Amino acid sequence: MTAPAAPTAPAPTAPAPTAPAPDAAPRWRNASPDRRAPLRRLGLALAVAAVLGFALFPVYWMVSSALDPGADGRGAALLPSGITWDHFRHVLERGGFGRYLLNSALVGAATVLLAGALALFAAVAVARFRFRLRTKVLIMVLVVQMVPLEALVIPLFLQMRELRLLDTLLGLVVVYVALSLPFAIWTLRGFVAAVPPEIEEAAYLDGCGWWRMFRSVLLPLVAPGLVATGVFSFILAWNEFVFAFAFLQDRSRYTAAVGLRYFAGPYATDWGAVMAGSTLITVPVLVFFVVVQRRLASGLAAGAVKG
Amino acid sequence: MRPRAGSAGSAGWRPRPGAHRSAGGRSACRRLAAPECRLRAARPWLLLAPALAVLATLLLWPLLRLLLLSFQEYGLREIRTGESQYVGIDNYRALLNDSFLWTTALPNTVGFAVVCVVLTVATGTLVALLLQRLGRVWRVVVSAAVMAAWAMPAVTGTHVWIWIFDPLGGPVSGGLDGLGLIEPRETNWFTDRWSFYAIAALNVVHHGFPFVAITVFAGLLTIPRELPEAATVDGAGAWQRFRYVTVPTLRPVFTVVTVLSTIWDFKVFAQIYLMPGGDGTNPSVLNLGVWSYVRSFGRNDYGQGAAIAVLLTALLLAVTALYVRTLFRERDER
Numbered sequence: 001m002t003a004p005a006a007p008t009a010p011a012p013t014a015p016a017p018t019a020p021a022p023d024a025a026p027r028w029r030n031a032s033p034d035r036r037a038p039l040r041r042l043g044l045a046l047a048v049a050a051v052l053g054f055a056l057f058p059v060y061w062m063v064s065s066a067l068d069p070g071a072d073g074r075g076a077a078l079l080p081s082g083i084t085w086d087h088f089r090h091v092l093e094r095g096g097f098g099r100y101l102l103n104s105a106l107v108g109a110a111t112v113l114l115a116g117a118l119a120l121f122a123a124v125a126v127a128r129f130r131f132r133l134r135t136k137v138l139i140m141v142l143v144v145q146m147v148p149l150e151a152l153v154i155p156l157f158l159q160m161r162e163l164r165l166l167d168t169l170l171g172l173v174v175v176y177v178a179l180s181l182p183f184a185i186w187t188l189r190g191f192v193a194a195v196p197p198e199i200e201e202a203a204y205l206d207g208c209g210w211w212r213m214f215r216s217v218l219l220p221l222v223a224p225g226l227v228a229t230g231v232f233s234f235i236l237a238w239n240e241f242v243f244a245f246a247f248l249q250d251r252s253r254y255t256a257a258v259g260l261r262y263f264a265g266p267y268a269t270d271w272g273a274v275m276a277g278s279t280l281i282t283v284p285v286l287v288f289f290v291v292v293q294r295r296l297a298s299g300l301a302a303g304a305v306k307g
Numbered sequence: 308m309r310p311r312a313g314s315a316g317s318a319g320w321r322p323r324p325g326a327h328r329s330a331g332g333r334s335a336c337r338r339l340a341a342p343e344c345r346l347r348a349a350r351p352w353l354l355l356a357p358a359l360a361v362l363a364t365l366l367l368w369p370l371l372r373l374l375l376l377s378f379q380e381y382g383l384r385e386i387r388t389g390e391s392q393y394v395g396i397d398n399y400r401a402l403l404n405d406s407f408l409w410t411t412a413l414p415n416t417v418g419f420a421v422v423c424v425v426l427t428v429a430t431g432t433l434v435a436l437l438l439q440r441l442g443r444v445w446r447v448v449v450s451a452a453v454m455a456a457w458a459m460p461a462v463t464g465t466h467v468w469i470w471i472f473d474p475l476g477g478p479v480s481g482g483l484d485g486l487g488l489i490e491p492r493e494t495n496w497f498t499d500r501w502s503f504y505a506i507a508a509l510n511v512v513h514h515g516f517p518f519v520a521i522t523v524f525a526g527l528l529t530i531p532r533e534l535p536e537a538a539t540v541d542g543a544g545a546w547q548r549f550r551y552v553t554v555p556t557l558r559p560v561f562t563v564v565t566v567l568s569t570i571w572d573f574k575v576f577a578q579i580y581l582m583p584g585g586d587g588t589n590p591s592v593l594n595l596g597v598w599s600y601v602r603s604f605g606r607n608d609y610g611q612g613a614a615i616a617v618l619l620t621a622l623l624l625a626v627t628a629l630y631v632r633t634l635f636r637e638r639d640e641r
Contacts, residue, residue, distance in 0.1 A: 047437050051449055055456040058467045058513065061478065062459075065470065075481030122358035129351035137355065139631065144366050146627035148574040150596045151616035154603050155369035155376060158386070178365035181358055210350070239460035241577040246604060257462040261581065271470050278463035289458040290451070 059282070066279045071272035087276035091263065097277055099252060100259035104238050104281075107169050107255060111176040111237040112230045118177065119184035119229060120192075124218065126185070127192035128200075138189075145182035153246050160247060167249045175243050180233040187232070191225025192218070231292050235285055256281045373620070376613035383607045398614035407590070416594040416619070419504055420572040426512045427568050428561070431519025436549070438524045450521070457517030465581045468510040472496050497583040500591045510578050515571065519564045526560040527553065566630040573623055576600070595619040 065071045066087050068080030091097040126138055156175060157166070165171030195218060203213040244255045254262070260281065263273045377399070379385070380392045402408060434453060438446055459467075474480050474495045483489045496502040530553065538548045554561065576596045579585045585592055587601035595615055603612030 044437070044440060047433075048441070048445060048449055051434055051437060052452050054513065055452040055517075058464060058471065059455050059459060061471060062463070062467045072476050074476055074478070076478040076485060077481075118358040118361060121354040125351040125354035129354075131348070131351045134351075137359075141362070142631065143624075143627060144362055146570055146623060146630070147366060147370060148570075148596070148616075148620055148623050150574050150576045151373060151599070151620045152366070152369045153600060154609055154613050154616060155372040156365070157604075158376075158609070159369060159372070161386070162389075174361075175365060178361050181362060182366075185358060235460075239462060241462050241581075242600070246600075257460065257577075260462060260466065269473075271473070271476060274466055275470065278466050281463050282459055285460060286455060286458045289454050 062275050062278050062282065065271060065275040068272065071275065072270070087272040088280070091273050091277045091280070095259075095263060095273065095277070096251070097256070097259060097280060100254050100256040101280060103169060103253060104255040104257070107172050107176065108234040108237040110169075110173045111180060112233045114173070114177045115180045115184050115233045116226055116230050119181055119188050120219075120222070120226065122181075122185045123188035123192045123222075124214070127189045128197075141182045141185050145186065149179055150242055153242055156243070157246050166247055167253060169253060171247055172240075172244060172255070173237075175247075176233070176237040176240060179240075180229075180236050184229040184233060187229050188222065188225050191222045191228075195221045227292055231288050235288065238281075238285060370620070373613050373616055376610055377617045379610045379613075381609040381613070386607075386609075394610070398610050401611065402614050402618065411591060412593050412595050412598045412615075415500075415504070415592065416573060416596070417622075419508065419575070419594065420569060423508050423511045423515070423572040424565060424568045426508065427515040427572070428519055428565055430512060430516040431564065432523050432561075434516065434520035435523035435527055438520070439527050450524075453517045453520055456513055457521075459514065461514055461577050462581065464514055465510055465578050468506060468513075469497075469582060472506050498589065503582065503584070503589075503592045507575070507578055507582065511572060511575060514578075515568055519568065522564050523557065523560060526557045530556050562630070562633050566626060566633075569626050570623055573626070574619065595622075 064080045065074060067083050067085075068074055069084040069086060070081045071087065074081070122141075126134060160166045160171045160175075163171070165174065199217060199221070200213055203217045208216070238255075239257060240255075241257045244258045245261075248254055248258060251259075251262075256277070260274065260277045263270055263277055375391075378393055378395060380394045380397075385391060434449075438449060441449060471477050472479050474492070474497075480489065480494060496506060534552050534556070535548050538552050543551065574596050575594070579592065579594055579597050580600070582592075583589075585597065587593065587597065587605055593601070596619060599612045599615035599619065601612075602615060603609045
């Protein structure tokens, strides 16, 4: 169900490469896997090493610097000079980072619940009903997704100021729900459409009303989609910087992404502390990614490919 | 493969009148009493209402307000009194006559986006092709590493890249110093516009290639095995198979990842703002997004900041229009 559907692009008619001249054919036969195997394996190994290095080096450097007692003068030493939890203790106890993390978690959880509910209703509407303006609504959702959120900081700042929601976590939640809705609707629409209508019909034949069908049949079947979009919304809220930075003034209300900046002063940065804070922010996201890896990937692909 | 409700091809299944109640179309209404019929017609709108209300008040209205602000003089006084003072196109005239826009902010934004998109899509595609060639175990290992890069939040990733290129204690300057190539105290890559953006590009590509890699890889899995095999039998080499089989089959996927990357890379904010000097103290590295922010919140000139933001939005809408058109043209071809 979650497997990305085959792209429906027209199958390319025979790949018409420059019609192989008769004397070209043997060349390809020579390049049989057997003769080129060692070279190919070496090439693959190098490529794998390069990808692993590029992808993981920043993660490794972050975690090892967070644990290194002499992080600031570490230079190019590949291994940390020792292992210590001091940096973590420092940011959590004296830096108040625990409070920031809690704020981020609260904002993230509220965003997931609200955005999930709103998006599911909307997705059912566009995937299961035919009504006038349906395509227009879908296109509008797609276009709204492309609006540069950064451009909305100014008007939303003024709007939240007028609603007296500036410098509150609720104001952030409201904004994040709006930001994650278009993508969530678009993705969930694919999951709802993938549930065979016959299952719903069977529920109706068994005497369910619409609401009962929704709760007992549709909801469990689109649960994987809800997990995928929920993770997406959570990560969006957890990572978001611009709005939190513009809206929040009181330090006790900082989210983690904003609080981290407090340790990175313009001149003297305590890098061990910054890396410890960065690790604390990254780890939950990393865990989420590992847990829902497959669903997330196929959900994103489904949302992206189904257009 | 699954019902594509609403698209042109969805004529495949038509709800039989009355049998499939969720279809709620006019056809199902004929045999019902009027109130029930009206409820059925209203149901999709009831379901849509909360989401549409949120989108309207928090995305569409602010977008409109941004446009209005860009025609106003809006500073501290206006914030306090709530009055608005329309000044026509003054903000735009000042913006377009500002040589800073043409020599610095716009090139920084567009040039950076183009370079990042090319690098991101190329890296992602190469990684996807690599994943396809690997055995089971290594495929899991590499995709886990790619996921780790993806999972790293932009904010923390930026701090890590700053630390990696830190002129005093970072590994790059430490390593080059060890080789005797640089004098660490005299080298600061964050002050020069080009090296500043090279580091930012590294950061953005590292953050963006996993999405391309995973999406393209998912697309690659859907290509029937017979296609490349047939091409091989016809004598196609690896490049030809990629060029004439993979690319045409996955064109919708490539369109989507390219356009999404373009949109994301045009409006990078945190990755620039958090870098040393990126918050406006070094004007030569400002891009449109950061410039708009600094103008508004740093100098309390919200009208001018809004005009910059409108320019950025217009650029992005042009890209989006292209995206929607391409998507729909492809759908028509099917």
